[in-house]
Amino acid sequence: MSEKGNKFTNILRDQSQLIILILLIVIFSITTPSFRTTGNFVNLLKQVTVIGVISCGMTIVVITGCLDLSVGSVFSLLNVVSISFQQSNNFLGIFIPLIMAVVIGFLNGFVITKFKVNSIIATLGSLSFYAGAALLYTNGAIIAGVTGTWYGFIGRGKLLGIPIHVYIFFIIAIIYQILLNNTTLGRKIKYVGTNTTAAEIAGIRSNRIRTIAFIISSVSVAIAVLIYSSRMTTGSPVTGAGFEFDAITAVVIGGTSLAGGKGSIFKTIIGVLLLAVIINALTLYNVPYAFQNIVKGFLIIIAIIIDIRVRRRIEG
């Protein structure tokens, strides 16, 4: 095959998710008139910001070779905490969740790296812990925040007809992408994910890098919480249930390898959009909500299989 043809197939393989996304958008736009409206596209973007920001944080954890299953219940906890503080002071409603997120991320990272525990099992434990904590905090009830303050601006404000939080999502994504690709920390994150032992021999403190990754993940959850709480101005102790799987699905179908070392925020955004477009189309076709989880589960399994196949082909 010619040099040029080779390059072309490489692009096809590298950006297969992007191509699938474009194809799906084209197909759905042709077949469903209600899909191709501007309103639906803005709606679609509005729906992905919360899970999108969480997925961006999750991507960094996955690149270090770990998984964070606690994001969903941390979301629930921070949601109720944020609203309860917002009742008295908007600033507290913003800063307390962020500070808590740093602590939670540090604890997750500390337990996992210090004792070399499997991250899935450890965060399964913290999932349970924070889910209980969220329920305990409000005693199982849904709480309402104070409406009519500037707090709601983050979630409801608009700039040029596009909601503010859509901008926040893209700004976060750009910051993380720069962090991953153009900084020393980003390079260290990838080295640790590729080969922990080699990275340590090269003088990288892998434990510290992984802990930072977990902190980034929880802080992303806190940012997502701010978007969500300011839009809804309510806090429910079970809002985040299942978010962990949505985020992992988005990361994996975007093409970030679960084995760690490889991946990008850009890919995750493609994954988030891919998932949203599929779910959006299912809704427009009147497929019951319950079937959406079946589709998600299928997508996870297929993405994992493709991921491992590709990796094996590269490795020989």
Next chain:
Amino acid sequence: MKAEKFRNFIIEQKILLIIIAIGIFLWISSDYFLTFQNITNIFQTISFEGMIVIGMALLIIIGEIDLSVGSIMAFGAVLSVMFQSYGVFTGIVAGITGGIVIGLMNGLITTKLKLPSIAVTLGTMVFLNGVVFALTKEHTIKGTNENFVLISQTELFRIPLPVIVFIILLIIFEIILQRSIFGRHIFAIGGNATASKFFGLKVDMVRIICFTITGFLAGLAGVMLAGKLNIASGRIGGSTAVFVITAVLLGGISMEGGEGSIFKAFQGILLLGIMNNAMVIMKISSFIQEMIRGLLLILIVVIDAINIQKKRYL
């Protein structure tokens, strides 16, 4: 020499000693604890998840894990409720068959595609959860056959049937694990899968059988659980994976694989059951109970990880 023997005994049987200590404490502090009614109650609560613990113990010993057990249990429960209109027996068979099929699927995907079981079963869990919600249309469904409740409400010598089934399964699988060739293979593969393969063991086959057994037990647990009130819903089994994995590790079976016994796993689930019972007696809120369960899992894996590292440096 004798002191050392005593120390080893304490280290080996520490969970049993903790159970006895908590038991004595509860016996003194509450009149209710050591009644026949309460003990039966504890056993009945743990019997459903206890059946799954048996399968999970086999999987962890062989070096695998199954996160989808909760969804399989819900799937089995829903199938048994849906199919019982064709007879109680059909309902039971449907639930168990569903579990076996999913377990087999987990095993086949894990071994044939050489994927990590923790990732595969994470996918199965989400997928199956969707299936269950689709089947029940997100409602709690109620059975139509009045005789179906007999499978969980029948009592022999005042002991409920699920408890009897649980204890029989414990004994059968302990014998299989300790006395049969199949059991020996499980230990060998868990200890060193590569060496076992060179030795001519059918590694993949044994793994698939272990996944299928776990699916079977989870399906059976689902059927028995559905029989309690003759209802099923997608909300069943949400925290089962956390509970069951905690129980196995608490019993002293290491994530490293290659050692353990069903009796140890039983001690783990018994301790969890007694702790739950104690928390109920002491009127601790269910939210705090969930937090404690999460903390306990983290604590147990940390202790296990420390032990594994210690062994490596020896």
